[in-house]
Amino acid sequence: xxxxxxxxxxxxxxxxxxxxxxxxxxxxxxxxxxxxxxxxxxxxxxxxxxxxxxxxxxxxxxxxxxxxxxxxxxxxxxxxxxxxxxxxxxxxxxxxxxxxxxxxxxxxxxxxxxxxxxxxxxxxxxxxxxxxxxxxxxxxxxxxxxxxxxxxxxxxxxxxxxxxxxxxxxxxxxxxxxxxxxxxxxxxxxxxxxxxxxxxxxxxxxxxxxxxxxxxxxxxxxxxxxxxxxxxxxxxxxxxxxxxxxxxxxxxxxxxxxxxxxxxxxxxxxxxxxxxxxxxxxxxxxxxxxxxxxxxxxxxxxxxxxxxxxxxxxxxx
Amino acid sequence: xxxxxxxxxxxxxxxxxxxxxxxxxxxxxxxxxxxxxxxxxxxxxxxxxxxxxxxxxxxxxxxxxxxxxxxxxxxxxxxxxxxxxxxxxxxxxxxxxxxxxxxxxxxxxxxxxxxxxxxxxxxxxxxxxxxxxxxxxxxxxxxxxxxxxxxxxxxxxxxxxxxxxxxxxxxxxxxxxxxxxxxxxxxxxxxxxxxxxxxxxxxxxxxxxxxxxxxxxxxxxxxxxxxxxxxxxxxxxxxxxxxxxxxxxxxxxxxxxxxxxxxxxxxxxxxxxxxxxxxxxxxxxxxxxxxxxxxxxxxxxxxxxxxxxxxxxxxxx
Numbered sequence: 001x002x003x004x005x006x007x008x009x010x011x012x013x014x015x016x017x018x019x020x021x022x023x024x025x026x027x028x029x030x031x032x033x034x035x036x037x038x039x040x041x042x043x044x045x046x047x048x049x050x051x052x053x054x055x056x057x058x059x060x061x062x063x064x065x066x067x068x069x070x071x072x073x074x075x076x077x078x079x080x081x082x083x084x085x086x087x088x089x090x091x092x093x094x095x096x097x098x099x100x101x102x103x104x105x106x107x108x109x110x111x112x113x114x115x116x117x118x119x120x121x122x123x124x125x126x127x128x129x130x131x132x133x134x135x136x137x138x139x140x141x142x143x144x145x146x147x148x149x150x151x152x153x154x155x156x157x158x159x160x161x162x163x164x165x166x167x168x169x170x171x172x173x174x175x176x177x178x179x180x181x182x183x184x185x186x187x188x189x190x191x192x193x194x195x196x197x198x199x200x201x202x203x204x205x206x207x208x209x210x211x212x213x214x215x216x217x218x219x220x221x222x223x224x225x226x227x228x229x230x231x232x233x234x235x236x237x238x239x240x241x242x243x244x245x246x247x248x249x250x251x252x253x254x255x256x257x258x259x260x261x262x263x264x265x266x267x268x269x270x271x272x273x274x275x276x277x278x279x280x281x282x283x284x285x286x287x288x289x290x291x292x293x294x295x296x297x298x299x300x301x302x303x304x305x306x307x308x309x310x311x312x313x314x315x316x317x
Numbered sequence: 318x319x320x321x322x323x324x325x326x327x328x329x330x331x332x333x334x335x336x337x338x339x340x341x342x343x344x345x346x347x348x349x350x351x352x353x354x355x356x357x358x359x360x361x362x363x364x365x366x367x368x369x370x371x372x373x374x375x376x377x378x379x380x381x382x383x384x385x386x387x388x389x390x391x392x393x394x395x396x397x398x399x400x401x402x403x404x405x406x407x408x409x410x411x412x413x414x415x416x417x418x419x420x421x422x423x424x425x426x427x428x429x430x431x432x433x434x435x436x437x438x439x440x441x442x443x444x445x446x447x448x449x450x451x452x453x454x455x456x457x458x459x460x461x462x463x464x465x466x467x468x469x470x471x472x473x474x475x476x477x478x479x480x481x482x483x484x485x486x487x488x489x490x491x492x493x494x495x496x497x498x499x500x501x502x503x504x505x506x507x508x509x510x511x512x513x514x515x516x517x518x519x520x521x522x523x524x525x526x527x528x529x530x531x532x533x534x535x536x537x538x539x540x541x542x543x544x545x546x547x548x549x550x551x552x553x554x555x556x557x558x559x560x561x562x563x564x565x566x567x568x569x570x571x572x573x574x575x576x577x578x579x580x581x582x583x584x585x586x587x588x589x590x591x592x593x594x595x596x597x598x599x600x601x602x603x604x605x606x607x608x609x610x611x612x613x614x615x616x617x618x619x620x621x622x623x624x625x626x627x628x629x630x631x632x633x634x
Contacts, residue, residue, distance in 0.1 A: 242573070
């Protein structure tokens with residue numbers, strides 16, 4: 001089958017052997033996959049990953065349990081062991097023995113076929129198109145914020161960063177009735193939110209003041225963390241979404257003095273993400289920058305790395 | 318009156334004018350005051366404070382509202398404006414216009430007399446001696462942890478640091494029925510906890526593993542933060558007590574990957590601290606390293622700065 005694999009020579013599309021079905025797994029014929037910033041980081045060497053890239057996808061089950069055959073699915077990316085203390089505690093996404101699709105110890109979805117544990121599959125409602133379903137994984141990461149922090153109508157929320165994740169988080173927060181401001185560097189990206197009635201501000205025209213109930217840091221930069229701390233009110237909450245490769249110098253004292261709570265936030269639950277896409281409460285169509293066939297998937301990575309790019313989709317089907 | 322003041326020449330005991338009573342305040346004749354690490358930081362230049370040092374004290378009301386006259390009191394250290402949004406939200410300890418006794422904009426308690434807003438006074442029960450009552454302020458800071466984080470019996474708790482605050486936090490946590498381990502560098506300090514049935518370990522003989530439900534960082538060092546992150550389980554809580562003057566290099570990615578919650582924690586409520594001292598559920602007598610008369614209070618600061626020192630009391634009465 002055709003796949004975009006990463007090895008010591010970088011990412012490359014080639015014919016490789018198709019995955020074999022194993023007990024408890026399904027083979028999914030990929031229709032569409034999405035390029036995530038994490039993929040770009042993996043190419044730079046993050047996690048030392050070798051194998052097929054890609055963890056955002058939608059496709060149809062081609063082999064596996066009969067009740068799943070032919071169904072259109074998306075799949076959670078953390079493959080838990082199911083037997084350890086962490087899994088028993090209901091935290092499979094944190095299983096210390098986990099592999100992670102296209103990120104750590106498991107081949108990913110920039111391929112014609114991907115192997116996924118059946119436990120990780122979610123059926124996609126007919127109302128959700130392939131192009132929207134491919135956003136379930138990143139949208140679940142955005143939904144994780146409201147799983148972790150109680151967001152009530154009228155609360156002031158600030159999203160720092162107008163990348164793909166920032167745009168999704170801002171929409172999820174706005175859906176709760178909270179008062180949301182998104183600060184970013186790209187007028188054309190902020191305009192996508194403004195069209196949905198969400199307040200936006202260019203970073204150059206904004207100064208943080210310690211007044212916000214909930215700040216979500218999604219800039220992917222150390223400066224973003226500093227600005228987020230400065231914008232959080234005393235006893236407020238700062239949700240950290242960015243995983244930085246660098247170890248920035250950080251002044252931790254304001255966290256103590258203002259008794260700020262910092263909540264690290266990673267992958268999220270698929271159900272609310274699928275629901276949001278079914279109901280149309282989150283808009284993703286305008287976040288698609290390009291569609292590229294799998295045979296030219298290297299170009300998809302290059303396109304996703306361009307300044308101003310949002311979601312680049314890889315057509316595998 | 319005699320007082321230990323800090324100016325550009327450093328800390329010095331001298332005769333200065335006594336404070337005048339003002340509306341809404343009381344004058345308290347100080348019996349005992351305690352030296353805090355923050356006092357030592359202030360001497361080094363932290364906050365740029367100038368004035369009478371000291372924010373841990375017990376004394377008797379000498380001037381003020383008639384219902385308070387002659388009563389033995391301790392006093393909360395954050396002097397709030399009472400009129401702003403933050404005060405109205407029930408967070409006077411975070412009032413942005415606040416002064417802080419002996420720390421910021423208000424004279425402190427290393428003196429014969431100290432002026433305190435009446436709203437900040439708490440009567441001390443007869444069962445609590447002066448030498449114990451002087452611990453109410455730091456013990457309140459320890460109690461703040463269990464105000465902010467729900468601690469349940471059987472939870473695993475780790476306290477990093479065996480300084481005064483670490484020893485108090487470990488006792489407060491143990492009082493909840495949680496399983497507490499304190500890791501420190503001083504066998505003689507850890508022995509104080511071991512005598513109360515609290516598990517202890519020397520830092521040199523301990524390696525962090527990501528298994529603890531609740532970690533309290535009270536080492537006052539950047540290394541302590543790194544060890545605390547490494548010891549917190551996925552979705553666990555890290556309470557940050559240390560205010561560092563330095564800006565250490567910090568790897569924030571583990572907070573995101575393991576979805577750790579970091580809770581900044583500063584001053585706490587006086588009531589539970591007074592209750593713990595009344596009931597004897599927290600032991601403070603063994604934390605007293607020395608008692609020094611106010612006339613030689615510079616020596617009290619020097620003694621408190623010695624390695625291994627715990628609480629040094631200043632006798633003002």
